[in-house]
Amino acid sequence: MAWLTTSYLIDSEPERIEARAEALAIEQSVECPLEAVRDARIRDEIVARVAAIEPAGENRYRVDVKIAAETVGGDVAQLINMIFGNCSLWENVQFTGLELPAALLARFPGPRHGIAGIRALLGAARRPLTAVAMKPQGMRVAELAAMCRTFALAGIDVIKDDHGIANQAYSPFAERVRACQSAVAEAAAATGKRSFYAPHLIGTPRALRERARIARDEGVRVVLVAPMVVGLPAFFDLVEEFPEFVYLGHPSFGGAARIAPPLLFGRLYRLFGVDAPIFVNYGGRFAYPQPECGAIAAEARAPWGDLRPALPVPAGGMRLDRVEELLDFYGPDTMLLIGGNLLLAEGEALLERAREFAGKVAVTGASVGA
Amino acid sequence: MAWLTTSYLIDSEPERIEARAEALAIEQSVECPLEAVRDARIRDEIVARVAAIEPAGENRYRVDVKIAAETVGGDVAQLINMIFGNCSLWENVQFTGLELPAALLARFPGPRHGIAGIRALLGAARRPLTAVAMKPQGMRVAELAAMCRTFALAGIDVIKDDHGIANQAYSPFAERVRACQSAVAEAAAATGKRSFYAPHLIGTPRALRERARIARDEGVRVVLVAPMVVGLPAFFDLVEEFPEFVYLGHPSFGGAARIAPPLLFGRLYRLFGVDAPIFVNYGGRFAYPQPECGAIAAEARAPWGDLRPALPVPAGGMRLDRVEELLDFYGPDTMLLIGGNLLLAEGEALLERAREFAGKVAVTGASVGA
Numbered sequence: 206m207a208w209l210t211t212s213y214l215i216d217s218e219p220e221r222i223e224a225r226a227e228a229l230a231i232e233q234s235v236e237c238p239l240e241a242v243r244d245a246r247i248r249d250e251i252v253a254r255v256a257a258i259e260p261a262g263e264n265r266y267r268v269d270v271k272i273a274a275e276t277v278g279g280d281v282a283q284l285i286n287m288i289f290g291n292c293s294l295w296e297n298v299q300f301t302g303l304e305l306p307a308a309l310l311a312r313f314p315g316p317r318h319g320i321a322g323i324r325a326l327l328g329a330a331r332r333p334l335t336a337v338a339m340k341p342q343g344m345r346v347a348e349l350a351a352m353c354r355t356f357a358l359a360g361i362d363v364i365k366d367d368h369g370i371a372n373q374a375y376s377p378f379a380e381r382v383r384a385c386q387s388a389v390a391e392a393a394a395a396t397g398k399r400s401f402y403a404p405h406l407i408g409t410p411r412a413l414r415e416r417a418r419i420a421r422d423e424g425v426r427v428v429l430v431a432p433m434v435v436g437l438p439a440f441f442d443l444v445e446e447f448p449e450f451v452y453l454g455h456p457s458f459g460g461a462a463r464i465a466p467p468l469l470f471g472r473l474y475r476l477f478g479v480d481a482p483i484f485v486n487y488g489g490r491f492a493y494p495q496p497e498c499g500a501i502a503a504e505a506r507a508p509w510g511d512l513r514p515a516l517p518v519p520a521g522g523m524r525l526d527r528v529e530e531l532l533d534f535y536g537p538d539t540m541l542l543i544g545g546n547l548l549l550a551e552g553e554a555l556l557e558r559a560r561e562f563a564g565k566v567a568v569t570g571a572s573v574g575a
Numbered sequence: 576m577a578w579l580t581t582s583y584l585i586d587s588e589p590e591r592i593e594a595r596a597e598a599l600a601i602e603q604s605v606e607c608p609l610e611a612v613r614d615a616r617i618r619d620e621i622v623a624r625v626a627a628i629e630p631a632g633e634n635r636y637r638v639d640v641k642i643a644a645e646t647v648g649g650d651v652a653q654l655i656n657m658i659f660g661n662c663s664l665w666e667n668v669q670f671t672g673l674e675l676p677a678a679l680l681a682r683f684p685g686p687r688h689g690i691a692g693i694r695a696l697l698g699a700a701r702r703p704l705t706a707v708a709m710k711p712q713g714m715r716v717a718e719l720a721a722m723c724r725t726f727a728l729a730g731i732d733v734i735k736d737d738h739g740i741a742n743q744a745y746s747p748f749a750e751r752v753r754a755c756q757s758a759v760a761e762a763a764a765a766t767g768k769r770s771f772y773a774p775h776l777i778g779t780p781r782a783l784r785e786r787a788r789i790a791r792d793e794g795v796r797v798v799l800v801a802p803m804v805v806g807l808p809a810f811f812d813l814v815e816e817f818p819e820f821v822y823l824g825h826p827s828f829g830g831a832a833r834i835a836p837p838l839l840f841g842r843l844y845r846l847f848g849v850d851a852p853i854f855v856n857y858g859g860r861f862a863y864p865q866p867e868c869g870a871i872a873a874e875a876r877a878p879w880g881d882l883r884p885a886l887p888v889p890a891g892g893m894r895l896d897r898v899e900e901l902l903d904f905y906g907p908d909t910m911l912l913i914g915g916n917l918l919l920a921e922g923e924a925l926l927e928r929a930r931e932f933a934g935k936v937a938v939t940g941a942s943v944g945a
Contacts, residue, residue, distance in 0.1 A: 436806010
């Protein structure tokens with residue numbers, strides 16, 4: 206008998222928490238009154254059970270539930286269903302933790318590259334890494350390519366599409382990928398340092414696959430995907446079919462208030478194959494507290510079965526003058542992603558600013574990494 | 576210039592709501608400081624704009640935002656990204672409304688059968704419809720098939736897998752579908768009334784397609800899918816490839832607290848092709864208030880472009896003694912779904928109870944529908 210363990214934060218009056226925890230265990234397994242479960246095997250081996258109830262604040266409890274691995278049946282979509290299916294519809298329940306038994310965990314290859322693979326690809330053994338987002342969407346292909354060239358000349362490691370850039374009339378996917386790939390190649394020829402353009406893959410599974418093929422044919426090695434937008438199971442298939450890409454995972458549609466951000470972006474994203482989860486940084490335009498951001502980064506890198514560590518990518522409200530503070534907090538196994546703040550400059554000034562970003566990260570990183 | 580309109584409930588101090596609304600419009604379009612948007616075309620045609628801010632309670636506002644249809648580019652996954660992407664990560668924002676311009680709406684065929692198609696398939700022109708869920712998961716195929724036969728003999732319209740039943744070792748998909756299809760066929764031969772077995776399709780896009788093929792080959796006409804588990808874009812592809820199925824949409828992983836249930840289950844599910852959205856009923860084990868359930872049903876059936884009306888399927892905590900009350904509230908274009916409550920009986924008693932359910936709905940429905 207193998208069991209996975211899920212944890213939830215439940216807001217409840219003390220006198221009701223035991224009943225709520227029991228109800229959750231039933232909801233996430235047999236989903237019917239226990240009296241209707243007449244088979245002893247099902248009661249013993251299938252019904253989920255409450256493993257622990259711990260106080261976690263006033264009228265708030267951490268509840269651990271053991272769910273039979275057999276109910277997942279090795280299906281990655283069914284895993285989602287079993288760990289946070291119906292109880293996602295309950296009020297005042299947040300999904301906060303997941304532990305998988307070894308055999309089930311082995312069903313998930315996780316990141317195909319992880320921190321070490323990304324460092325090898327980017328040719329940066331120890332220093333922190335840099336990424337920028339090309340914005341605003343609405344720019345034509347030629348403008349995006351010019352911006353991409355500027356960032357590559359500045360020595361930025363990864364130059365990604367803004368996650369709003371899809372396959373719109375103003376910057377069609379195939380044409381954009383071709384132009385931006387040329388831009389980074391030209392810059393590499395001029396500087397001797399290679400930058401990687403990461404196009405945004407979005408669409409139904411069929412469109413995803415088609416665009417992934419186009420990107421592969423153009424020599425792309427890093428891509429951006431929002432796993433919650435395309436759906437975690439579709440993302441899983443994509444990674445399996447195109448393992449050569451490094452996957453940056455975007456948090457869009459993450460509705461993270463119901464799934465604790467460290468669990469969703471640090472743990473689940475990685476489980477499904479994200480190499481580098483992007484998450485919203487503290488002190489920016491999202492209200493994530495600093496310890497939570499630290500917890501996301503820690504989850505992404507923590508030992509977990511045979512899964513490769515994933516590279517944390519804090520983003521959102523990133524500013525040049527915060528590089529030192531952020532590297533001090535996150536450490537060198539980090540990719541700093543900066544977007545709008547750089548783009549307040551343009552032309553030559555943009556090149557300078559981007560260069561300053563790349564340089565600052567390299568210099569600061571050398572001391573942090575020491 | 577075509578715009579879609581999204582609505583959100585935002586909790587905010589009065590003095591900050593205007594800035595928050597503006598920030599949301601930027602977040603859901605260009606996602607960078609407006610000063611960095613130098614191109615007049617992008618400012619005029621791509622940047623989203625706040626269309627209205629209305630008080631909606633103490634320190635709560637309804638904010639309408641106009642988003643350029645061009646940014647969606649006809650991509651159904653990108654639609655999700657544009658309407659509730661990054662702002663799903665904000666605190667105290669609930670997504671509550673969506674209006675699409677005609678050309679974009681036409682990109683979505685929606686339910687392929689809808690209320691009229693379901694009634695035609697089930698041979699029930701006016702009366703309310705019945706559905707049951709087979710539980711608990713863990714039962715072997717022979718037990719499920721026996722239960723299925725009992726429900727079919729009782730005259731239940733749709734007999735669905737519990738949404739926890741996937742492709743586990745104890746009831747593998749192909750074997751289960753074959754056995755349950757035989758069970759409903761045998762019952763139909765005995766009673767002259769046809770019931771429909773609805774297997775649960777779950778998996779990554781590749782597994783989904785494979786199971787859909789098996790189901791089709793076995794003559795299945797109604798299936799159960801949880802669109803948020805498999806991902807809305809993957810669900811969209813599935814419906815497009817297998818339009819012959821009637822799709823029951825399960826709410827699992829719906830995390831409905833961040834997307835208003837009437838919008839998610841009534842409107843978005845239908846937009847992506849659900850024929851009959853299952854949602855949690857008031858007065859059951861989920862805390863949905865009655866008006867919200869009414870709003871879900873209303874959204875599912877409301878005129879919306881050329882989309883077929885979808886059939887509301889209230890479920891969860893359904894009891895035999897509530898049939899009249901519920902039909903009175905929901906009206907005849909409804910399928911009542913009962914699960915655990917029936918299963919407190921077994922054997923002959925289960926047959927009687929299920930018969931009572933089917934009979935009660937038919938009789939009560941005749942007066943409601945009159």
